[in-house]
Amino acid sequence: MNLLRFWKPRDIRSLYKVFLQDYISKISTEKKHLREKYWLNSEALLSHFNKENIPDNKIEEWKNFKTGFLKKTNWKIPELKNKKVQVDKKIKVTENSLFFVHGRYNSKISKAGNTKGLNVFSTYEYFKLNPSYKEKVYSNPEKYMEDRLSGIGDKKTTALIALNSLLNHGTVIEIEKEAKISNPINIINLSIDETSQLLISPYIIIICKQNSEAIFTEKTYTKNCWINGLSEIYLEKNAKLTYSKFQASIDNSIQTSSLNCSLKNKSNLDLKIFNRENCKEDIRVFLNDEKASAKISGIITSKERKESDVYCKVVHNGKQTFSDQSWRLLSSDSSKTSVNGKIRVNRLAKFSAASFSSKSLILSDKASSFSKPELEILEDDVKCKHGASFGEIDKNLLFYMQSRGIKKQDAIFTLVNAFLSEIGFKKFDIEEIVLKSIKEFFNIGNANE
Amino acid sequence: MLKITNLSVSVDKKKIINNLSLEVPTGKKVAIMGPNGSGKSTLSNVIAGKGGYEINEGEILYNNNDILKLEPEERAASGIYLAFQYPVEIPGIANSSFLRTAINSIRKYNGKKELDTRAFLEECKEICEKLNIDKSFLSRDLNFGFSGGEKKKNEIFHMLMIKPTLCILDEIDSGLDIDALKVISEGITHYSNKDNSMLIITHYQRLLDYVKPDQVHIFNEGKIIESGNYELVKILEAKGYKEFV
Ligand SMILES: Nc1ncnc2c1ncn2[C@@H]1O[C@H](COP(=O)(O)OP(=O)(O)OP(=O)(O)O)[C@@H](O)[C@H]1O
Numbered sequence: 182m183n184l185l186r187f188w189k190p191r192d193i194r195s196l197y198k199v200f201l202q203d204y205i206s207k208i209s210t211e212k213k214h215l216r217e218k219y220w221l222n223s224e225a226l227l228s229h230f231n232k233e234n235i236p237d238n239k240i241e242e243w244k245n246f247k248t249g250f251l252k253k254t255n256w257k258i259p260e261l262k263n264k265k266v267q268v269d270k271k272i273k274v275t276e277n278s279l280f281f282v283h284g285r286y287n288s289k290i291s292k293a294g295n296t297k298g299l300n301v302f303s304t305y306e307y308f309k310l311n312p313s314y315k316e317k318v319y320s321n322p323e324k325y326m327e328d329r330l331s332g333i334g335d336k337k338t339t340a341l342i343a344l345n346s347l348l349n350h351g352t353v354i355e356i357e358k359e360a361k362i363s364n365p366i367n368i369i370n371l372s373i374d375e376t377s378q379l380l381i382s383p384y385i386i387i388i389c390k391q392n393s394e395a396i397f398t399e400k401t402y403t404k405n406c407w408i409n410g411l412s413e414i415y416l417e418k419n420a421k422l423t424y425s426k427f428q429a430s431i432d433n434s435i436q437t438s439s440l441n442c443s444l445k446n447k448s449n450l451d452l453k454i455f456n457r458e459n460c461k462e463d464i465r466v467f468l469n470d471e472k473a474s475a476k477i478s479g480i481i482t483s484k485e486r487k488e489s490d491v492y493c494k495v496v497h498n499g500k501q502t503f504s505d506q507s508w509r510l511l512s513s514d515s516s517k518t519s520v521n522g523k524i525r526v527n528r529l530a531k532f533s534a535a536s537f538s539s540k541s542l543i544l545s546d547k548a549s550s551f552s553k554p555e556l557e558i559l560e561d562d563v564k565c566k567h568g569a570s571f572g573e574i575d576k577n578l579l580f581y582m583q584s585r586g587i588k589k590q591d592a593i594f595t596l597v598n599a600f601l602s603e604i605g606f607k608k609f610d611i612e613e614i615v616l617k618s619i620k621e622f623f624n625i626g627n628a629n630e
Numbered sequence: 631m632l633k634i635t636n637l638s639v640s641v642d643k644k645k646i647i648n649n650l651s652l653e654v655p656t657g658k659k660v661a662i663m664g665p666n667g668s669g670k671s672t673l674s675n676v677i678a679g680k681g682g683y684e685i686n687e688g689e690i691l692y693n694n695n696d697i698l699k700l701e702p703e704e705r706a707a708s709g710i711y712l713a714f715q716y717p718v719e720i721p722g723i724a725n726s727s728f729l730r731t732a733i734n735s736i737r738k739y740n741g742k743k744e745l746d747t748r749a750f751l752e753e754c755k756e757i758c759e760k761l762n763i764d765k766s767f768l769s770r771d772l773n774f775g776f777s778g779g780e781k782k783k784n785e786i787f788h789m790l791m792i793k794p795t796l797c798i799l800d801e802i803d804s805g806l807d808i809d810a811l812k813v814i815s816e817g818i819t820h821y822s823n824k825d826n827s828m829l830i831i832t833h834y835q836r837l838l839d840y841v842k843p844d845q846v847h848i849f850n851e852g853k854i855i856e857s858g859n860y861e862l863v864k865i866l867e868a869k870g871y872k873e874f875v
């Protein structure tokens with residue numbers, strides 16, 4: 182374990198606890214702060230964010246997620262301290278636990294010292310040691326902009342990536358070459374704020390070197406915050422990664438996040454997502470080289486009058502690349518769940534296969550769910566399929582269960598559980614995170630009609 | 631035990647049960663026979679509490695209590711059991727854990743402690759053996775991929791485990807092979823005693839040959855058009871419904 186001293190960016194340190202708007206205008210006028218951002222093009226980021234600002238539903242990718250509240254609120258940038266903080270007893274802390282407090286890696290409470298092959302760096306340190314990576318891992322929003330079929334690159338979708346990178350320089354988690362880490366590595370995001378409305382900008386870069394294997398579970402606990410996250414995942418040749426990203430608690434918070442994954446030859450990504458109400462996840466997976474493969478499965482839930490939205494784009498660039506997306510959506514009350522699954526198979530990605538499927542379960546008359554698979558196939562020799570289904574709780578099943586003595590609420594819960602279990606998450610994750618949140622549904626929701 | 635008086639039920643303005651009066655006395659087995667579409671399953675569903683029906687008039691008393699306002703689970707807790715004509719498949723839920731949940735839920739309603747898991751499983755195995763059901767059916771998903779006959783057997787298995795006081799058996803014999811019919815009938819007969827009652831809906835004499843009902847009613851267009859004892863079954867078998875309607 183190589184745990185280098187955490188680097189605190191000076192520009193923000195001198196400004197912490199300020200309002201976002203003040204910060205943006207300050208760095209816009211005082212170029213000095215920009216110069217201190219030595220490794221990414223801050224000026225470009227800033228002008229990009231100033232130009233595009235927070236996206237709204239005029240942008241295709243943001244149609245199903247309202248952002249008015251984000252614009253209206255005067256967010257504060259959090260204080261930056263790598264100090265010991267109290268961790269809620271309810272949160273399980275295991276051997277491989279990496280804590281991010283208000284979006285920053287906290288070495289004081291993290292426990293990862295004994296795991297061979299796992300290293301945590303500040304980006305500054307990492308790029309000093311691995312200059313070649315600086316070019317690859319580079320928080321440049323243009324890299325992630327949306328390629329429209331018309332051939333136009335749309336930068337509007339990446340304004341929040343720019344904002345994230347302006348506020349956080351990122352942490353690199355590296356899995357060494359040939360390392361096989363079988364115990365799950367837990368990333369725990371703690372952003373609990375009791376008083377002010379904070380804008381949290383976690384930025385995590387995960388680099389899995391050649392022939393490495395690792396399992397990550399990322400859980401976010403938040404209160405009263407806007408979390409605008411960015412994760413970049415790089416799988417080198419033959420690397421294998423299972424990554425679960427679960428929204429554990431969302432107490433009065435909003436999350437918008439980007440997850441960008443680049444895969445090299447024969448590397449394999451197994452991505453599991455639990456996206457709750459008030460969360461918007463923007464996933465982009467690039468299968469860049471031959472035989473790279475990605476399996477993406479996710480549960481998207483929402484309640485009350487809230488929205489839960491996932492955009493997931495898989496781009497096949499290499500030959501014989503494979504991708505599979507599978508989603509389960511659950512809406513109660515007057516809420517909305519949505520998934521937009523885009524598959525783009527670029528020219529020369531011959532013999533590739535891609536699939537998308539989603540099933541939506543709607544628990545009340547006022548709830549809604551949207552599923553939009555989109556295929557852009559620019560190569561002939563490929564196999565693609567997609568399907569989406571929508572349904573309510575089957576009244577006959579419900580009656581059968583009730584007539585055997587099971588209470589209606591319990592019967593609904595059991596059926597929902599069975600529906601979500603189809604996705605094949607680990608039983609523990611389903612029970613600890615997903616079902617816990619769904620139990621809340623049934624206390625608050627109007628599932629009893 | 632069960633007393634239905636002047637019951638009329640409709641679905642989408644269509645009358646299905648038509649001013650029906652029917653009694654199932656404690657300790658008795660009452661059979662209902664009737665042509666397809668005459669409303670037998672509708673009656674079973676209404677007694678068990680399925681929604682979506684409009685009760686136009688009448689009452690259903692169970693142990694002298696009006697049950698029409700009760701939820702299906704409350705009726706189940708008070709001892710009413712419906713063996714479905716078409717049992718549903720529920721993937722993702724194991725048969726035995728479903729059954730245990732059901733039994734514990736009923737026990738909770740009645741202020742009783744949860745079942746001991748081991749004792750529960752022992753009893754499951756015992757009853758499966760009696761009904762000639764393979765133990766693997768306990769761990770399989772509820773009715774999922776079960777054959778028609780296997781589903782029916784499973785309904786009786788649930789019944790014997792839940793131990794209800796009013797058993798409504800809606801065409802429990804359809805889909806069963808000759809041997810299975812015998813085993814199931816024995817199970818039903820064995821379970822029947824002076825404290826419980828059976829309402830047995832069937833199209834065939836064979837089940838009734840085994841189970842020996844105390845009363846037989848012929849049902850048509852949502853009401854009883856003829857009543858009698860077991861002899862009535864023989865006449866019906868010989869002459870068909872046209873004699874009666
Ligand atoms: N939900 C419903 N909507 C419309 N019609 C219905 C509904 N439920 C029952 N019916 C109609 O009511 C009538 C009685 O149906 P039911 O299932 O009770 O008949 P049954 O006597 O059980 O017939 P079978 O012997 O074929 O099982 C049928 O004509 C059926 O189509």
Ligand SMILES: [Mg+2]
Nearest residue numbers: 670671672715
């Ligand atoms: Mg019927």
